[in-house]
Amino acid sequence: MPNNPIPVTANNPADAFNRLLTVLDTLRTQCPWDKKQTMETLRHLTIEETYELSDAILEGDLNEIKKELGDVMMHLVFYSKIASETNDFNIVDVLNGVCDKLVNRHPHIYGDVEVENEEDVKRNWEQIKLKEGNKSVLAGVPGSLPALVKASRIQEKARGVGFDWEDKNQVWEKVEEELQEFKAEFNVADNTAIDVEKAEAEFGDVLFSLINYARFININPENALEKTNKKFIKRFQYLEDKAKDNGKALADMTLAEMDIYWNEAKKL
Structure with a gap:
C-alpha cells in the first residue's frame, strides 16, 4: 500500500x-x-x-x-x-459559475438597479431567472423535493412575481374554508364510505393552505413539523423507559396508564 x-x-x-x-x-x-x-x-x-x-x-x-x-x-x-x-467541467468551472450567477442576480449590488427591501430583491431574482431561460417561475422547484418543502418553495416562487394574498387574514380565511370543506365532505360522525382519492385531494388543500399561512407569519413548516416530531419521539421514549422501569410492556398497558407517563414527559 x-x-x-x-x-x-x-x-x-x-x-x-x-x-x-x-x-x-x-x-x-x-x-x-x-x-x-x-x-x-x-x-x-x-x-x-x-x-x-x-x-x-x-x-x-x-x-x-x-x-x-x-x-x-x-x-x-x-x-x-x-x-x-x-473533461465535462471541473471545480474551477463550478466556483466561477456560481460566482457569475450571484453577480448577475444581484444587480442592486454589482449594477445600478435600486431596491428598497428584501421583497424587491426576490422579485428581481425571479425576473432575472426568466431572462436566463427558465420557461416558468416554478421551473426552479426540484421535482424530487419532499412535498412539504416543495409546497413552501412553490408559494415563495409565486410570491416573487406578485401572485400572492394581500394579508394574512385572507390566508387564514382560506385555511378555515378548506377545513370546512374537508369536514363537510368527510365528517367523522358520518359512517358512510369515504372516497379516499377525493379525501386525499381535499386534505392536500388543507395542508397547502396551512403552509401558506405559516409563510405569512414567518414560520418554516418543515422546521416546525420536524421539531414536533422530535418532541413526540422524546416523550414517547420517556413513556417506554418508564414502562420498562415498572416492569410493564406498552402493548399490555391501557391508554389511561400510558397517559400518566405521557403527561409526566410533557412537564420535562
Missing part, C-alpha cells in the same frame, strides 16, 4: 480548500472505494449527508454542524472531480 505524506493543516481558506482537493485527488486514484464511485452512487449519500446537516442545525449543535458541512463540501468536490475526468 502507498504511504502518502499527509497534507499539512492549512491556516487560510485557499490553502484549506487546496488541501481538500489534494486529499480527494489521492483517494480517487488510490482508494478502492473512492475509485469506484460515480455521481449516481454518491447521490443517495449526499442526500443523507444533507439531512444529517439539517438535523445538526435543528439541534443547534455547532460542532456537529461544522463536521457535516465538511462532509457536504467533500461531496461537492467529489462530483466536480468525477466530471473533470471526462
Whole structure:
C-alpha cells in the first residue's frame, strides 16, 4: 500500500480548500472505494449527508454542524472531480459559475438597479431567472423535493412575481374554508364510505393552505413539523423507559396508564 505524506493543516481558506482537493485527488486514484464511485452512487449519500446537516442545525449543535458541512463540501468536490475526468467541467468551472450567477442576480449590488427591501430583491431574482431561460417561475422547484418543502418553495416562487394574498387574514380565511370543506365532505360522525382519492385531494388543500399561512407569519413548516416530531419521539421514549422501569410492556398497558407517563414527559 502507498504511504502518502499527509497534507499539512492549512491556516487560510485557499490553502484549506487546496488541501481538500489534494486529499480527494489521492483517494480517487488510490482508494478502492473512492475509485469506484460515480455521481449516481454518491447521490443517495449526499442526500443523507444533507439531512444529517439539517438535523445538526435543528439541534443547534455547532460542532456537529461544522463536521457535516465538511462532509457536504467533500461531496461537492467529489462530483466536480468525477466530471473533470471526462473533461465535462471541473471545480474551477463550478466556483466561477456560481460566482457569475450571484453577480448577475444581484444587480442592486454589482449594477445600478435600486431596491428598497428584501421583497424587491426576490422579485428581481425571479425576473432575472426568466431572462436566463427558465420557461416558468416554478421551473426552479426540484421535482424530487419532499412535498412539504416543495409546497413552501412553490408559494415563495409565486410570491416573487406578485401572485400572492394581500394579508394574512385572507390566508387564514382560506385555511378555515378548506377545513370546512374537508369536514363537510368527510365528517367523522358520518359512517358512510369515504372516497379516499377525493379525501386525499381535499386534505392536500388543507395542508397547502396551512403552509401558506405559516409563510405569512414567518414560520418554516418543515422546521416546525420536524421539531414536533422530535418532541413526540422524546416523550414517547420517556413513556417506554418508564414502562420498562415498572416492569410493564406498552402493548399490555391501557391508554389511561400510558397517559400518566405521557403527561409526566410533557412537564420535562
